Amino acid sequence: MLEYALSQAGDNRKELEYVIKYYEGDSLKREAARFLIRNMVYHFGYEKRERVSDITTLSSDYLIRNIELAFQAWPKPWNKSVSFENFCRYILPYRGLYEQPSLCWIVCILITRTMRP
Numbered sequence: 001m002l003e004y005a006l007s008q009a010g011d012n013r014k015e016l017e018y019v020i021k022y023y024e025g026d027s028l029k030r031e032a033a034r035f036l037i038r039n040m041v042y043h044f045g046y047e048k049r050e051r052v053s054d055i056t057t058l059s060s061d062y063l064i065r066n067i068e069l070a071f072q073a074w075p076k077p078w079n080k081s082v083s084f085e086n087f088c089r090y091i092l093p094y095r096g097l098y099e100q101p102s103l104c105w106i107v108c109i110l111i112t113r114t115m116r117p
Helices: 002-008 010-022 027-040 060-073 084-091 104-115
Strands: 042-047 049-054
Touching: 002 010, 010 027, 010 104, 027 042, 027 060, 027 084, 060 084
Parallel strands: none
Antiparallel strands: 042 049
């Protein structure tokens, strides 16, 4: 599935391969990156009313920032019992359905949860 996803990336393939290489020394983050990339072929957004596939447009910088923020959120007290599989499904994703990809939701969760007594 990873190779299929990379084959669908077109000119963006190098960006995605960079993300995987970036995490060579961290097997858990590398597997998280592979999970995101494998599933990117099923997600898209819209630019100027045209459907745009995530696999062809999302940058390595964006994905790395998303992975880093997700891993910061995972060990928080409210996520203690979340398995890696559920982390990948529910904390790691950079978008829900068709909204624009955004790091805002995870940053907001980190800030809000940190401020609560």
